[in-house]
Amino acid sequence: MNDYTQQLQGKKDCLKTLFAGLDVPEWEVYESPDKHYRMRAEFRIWHEGGEMFYAMFEKRTKRAGGASLIRCDRFEAASEAVNRLMPELIVAAAQSPELKKRWYAVEFLSTLSGEMLVTMIYHKKLGDAWQQAAQALQQQLGIAVIGRSRGQKIVLKQDYVTETLKVGNRDFRYRQIEGGFTQPNAAVCQKMLEWACRAAEGLGGDLLELYCGNGNFTLPLSEKFERVLATEISKTSVGAAQWNIEANGIGNIKIARLSAEEFTEAYTGKREFKRLKDGGIALTNYAFSTIFVDPPRAGIDEETLKLVSQFDNIIYISCNPETLRANLDTLVETHTVERAALFDQFPFTHHIESGVLLKKKILGKSKR
Incomplete structure (x- = not known):
């Protein structure tokens, strides 16, 4: 092995x-x-x-104290594009006193096609001389560069990359x-998207x-439903999702800039939101068969979990199996777990990404 x-x-x-003790x-x-x-x-x-x-720094035990420095001339976990660029970037930057x-x-953001965005972070104010040197570096290496310092963000070309993910027979741009x-x-993200689409089939x-x-799951799932209403609280992510749509x-998706807690209040009639009205979104016009959730590590809060349990079908992607287990202890009172998947999104770490499909019980049996 x-x-x-x-x-x-x-x-x-x-x-x-x-998950022992649960019917999974x-x-x-x-x-x-x-x-x-x-x-x-x-x-x-x-x-x-x-x-x-x-x-990089590796945490030591309390007894050893502190953290140990690890030199990284290569980083096998990172994409091949990042590994190719690493030596080129360090050599080029070393030749410029202003960049050095x-x-x-430094932060690298790459794509499957090799597109690259590099954020260079400094402990100094970035002025015109830095910008000129960074422009030359950007052109020399064929990358996009962002400079960051305290209170500064200088975007020389763009602050994004465009990824293409294949799901089924279609390519989606993000x-x-x-x-x-x-x-x-x-x-693994492509495999997660394909799994979610299979779970939503029919x-x-x-x-x-x-x-x-940014609409990662929203886009491919939109092909499986008549209409999609998706919610997200981050303005940055909402902007990216709108661009992606x-x-x-894709013409059957609407995005509402609401947190899960806010949407729960809107859906249950406890509160009205101008953001929904301004977006031309009337919740009464939707006939929801399914809810899809991909919550943060803390899982789904109690009030939102009550909302989730009302839906016939639940597709739940989780980045924390412990909070997923806690949420399932509640959801299995009304639903059965029809499918369960492990996605090895973070190899060689303790982090586990997983997904489940739940269907509402009818007279003690799952709805099929």
């Missing part, structure tokens, strides 16, 4: 133990490449004896903005999605 297979088996065992079908498992799977990476820039290099001086950290949330493992009606982000020519 190789290292990757062994770590994946550990995650399978973890889920089986954690056999977990479907979706593997990751064992290297070059992360589209994002970030490093400290370490200056030592006139040399610069990428560095007080350069503190604008992924610097600093915004995106799934880091594009290969459900029909309208879809409600909470926590939609238009760029992909």
Whole structure:
């Protein structure tokens, strides 16, 4: 058993133990490449004896104290595009006193096609001289560069990359903005999207999605439903989602800038929101058959969970199996778990991404 297979088996065992006592079908498992799977990476820039290099810090035990410095000339977890660029960037920046001086950290955001956005973070004010040097660097390496310092964000070209993900027979384009949330493992993300679409097959009606982000799941799922209403509180993510909808020519999605808690208040009639009215959204016009949720690590709050339990079909993507288990303890009172999947989004870490499809019980049996 190789290292990757062994770590994946550990995650399978973890889920089986954690969900023991619940009626959950056999977990479907979706593997990751064992290297070059992360589209994002970030490093400290370490200056030592006139040399610069990428560095990360590994936490030590309390007894050892502090954190140990690890030099990173390569980073196998990161995409091949990031690994190709790393030495070129450090060499080019080292030749420019303006780029080199007080350069503190760097963030890479890449795509499957190799498009690259690099954020260079400094402990100094960035002026015209830095901008001129960074423009030259950008042109030399064929990348987009952003400069950041305290109170400063200088975008030289653009602050996003455009990713293309294939789901079924269709390619979907996504604008992924610097600093915004995106799934880091594009290969596994495609598998997650395909799984969600298979789970939604034949459900029909309208879809409600909470926590939609930049529309990662929203776009492909829109093909499975008459209409989609998706909610997201982040202005940055909503802007990206609107661009993605238009760029992909999808006409049956509306985005509401509401948190899950706010939408629950609107849906239950406790509160009216001008944002819904201004967006031309009337909740009474929808015939929701299904709710899709991809909540933060804290899981779904109690009031939103009451809302979720009202839907016939629930597709739940989770980045924290412990909060998923806690939420399922409530949801299995009204629903049965029809499908369950493990997505190895974060290989060689303790993080586990998973998904379940639940259907409402009818007279003690699942609705099929």
